Amino acid sequence: MIGLVLAAGAGRRLRPYTDTLPKALVPVDGETTVLDLTLGNFAEIGLTEAAIVVGYRKEAVYERKAALEAKYGLKLTLVDNDKAEEWNNAYSLWCARDVLAEGVILANGDTVHPVSVERTLLAARGDGRRIILALDTVKQLADEEMKVVTAEGKGVTRITKLMDPAAATGEYIGVTLIEPEAAADLADALRATFERDPDLYYEDGYQELVNRGFTIDTAPIGEVQWVEIDNHDDLAKGRGIACLY
Template sequence: MHAIILAGGKGVRLRPYTTCLPKPLVPIGDEFSILDIVMTQLAHSGFRSATLAIGYLGDLIRSYVGDGSKWGMAVDYAEEDNPLGTIGPVVQLLDSLPEHFLVMNGDVLTDLDYGALLARHSSENAPLTVATYERQVKIDFGVLTADEGKIVEFTEKPTLDYRVSMGVYGVSREALRGYTPGLPLGFDELVLDLLKTDTPPSSYEFNGYWLDIGRPDDYDRANAEFPVLRHSLLKDTPLQHPPLKASA
């Protein structure tokens, strides 16, 4: 099983933490980096190889991860000279990838079983399988529905339920065959193209722990929750290298 970890972003929303470190290397629980946790989880799920798509401060990621042997994995790298979106870096690697593979953001903190997602994706032979999570959005206003100038429905401060993408995907190589390597391609574009061609993606619904570490508030929450979540995230797997320390 092969994983592509998207680790090339600048992490602008997480500044000042990402001024000196790429977002996947910021420490969680003052003990491990996000990428430590992700690599450990992938190895625990049965992945034996990974490609890191790097850009901003990519040399730090390359120096820290090396060949992946500290996790029992074989790691190689794909460098972005220009931002290519979520799927663009994958298209450039297509000929070297297996028929089905995992793609994930390098800043996701979750206890999702990546191997189970990829197994489900492969068994269904879907073009794309999206790990999804339920979010609730509280609307702080009375919501009106109008028809021809008259109010026909009213709901006071409703709570709306949505399923959102977790930034983890099972991808089939054939789903990306028609795209040009080197051009930007976003996850949104791929989904819309699949819907247009009547080949809809599958949803892998997940209800465990998930946090997209995009903002300082999210990062503070991750550090506060890590002592309680450590076992479910890392399965008490020891790491053999020193922890990272961040400087703001």
Template structure:
């Protein structure tokens, strides 16, 4: 069995004015919200134990009937802090999926993650550059490093790349923790030194990539589930407009099939 936690506490400032009065995960694309699309794919794969961690306008998520946990400090914390607001529901009898609230993905991408074995599994897009070129004039400015071994172990992620050679794929915001490592995952977080900075961020504002890198540096097995597109990140109004325009023209399907 697998449970899922969707991280959806942020204000989505880059999606304003769309998010002036709604959480980012309730942004619609082609008639369905990001949360509706992601939860639908999860449920179709048999992942029905879903918790959404809200913050900004959590009332709207609760009103839709989702099981929720709250990050009341969403204005002053980042994703890792948000994740552990749901620590009480993390079940060591199930694999744990951690899902960013501003992504959507096709069923086959989720299947790839579920079927890949590793203490930690990351969905990694090998064809990321095609998608980034849709969104950005200079993909290298926005991309992050990701280095892999031949056996698909992740060695590094989340750094600022100097060239495309340092990017063997792009981390996508979908993570799986194997059930026998869930308790250790929680303990690892609490054992971190809260007085130091992580890639320039304090403990409460640590990036998820920084936390994963801490696991890698501590010799955790972090595996890549390699995909070739089949997902979208909606981070800004320009992202949303670009994807919707391609969808309207019938050109989005090679990147992600919205069904």
């Protein structure tokens, strides 16, 4: 199993930071970035390899590749997304379809979270589970969150931002464990998703899988401080959290 980070997005709501950097390289604790934190988590759970999907301002990641490898003891592979500024991240994850075949812990490049999340996912492996989503069942939800509904014995039944928060079981935090056995099915669902609408999220690809009868499981992360950094308010919150980890 290897790590996988989606770091191709432009993060326009974080300008001027993202005028010259992808969102994953915006500092959150001194010079430490979200990408640093995620790679550090991967190293702490014993991974030795990771792939990073790059697109917008990808040269900044290429320039840091050797230093990141040395700092975290990870062999890094950079995967180019040629449509990072045009299409949404269903296509971005599909670009890493060959990596999925190795089994991955996937992390969004804008999610500040502790290593306990990865440990929770690893502990939930087994019993035929092929895709496991890290789920916050504690946070009070609003409209912007990626909401998830689960059913006993069936796993995820719905994953979308476009639903009543009160009906959700919890929020998907942007970290997933994907077993090798799920790679082909997921890649096919992602392709169907972005071919239907290139503006769709990879979570819409998860919904496509569910609609096809594939079981996606969840692992509650408990009462954990984390944040998805979309705008400057999120960045301020992320900086308050990142210094704790």
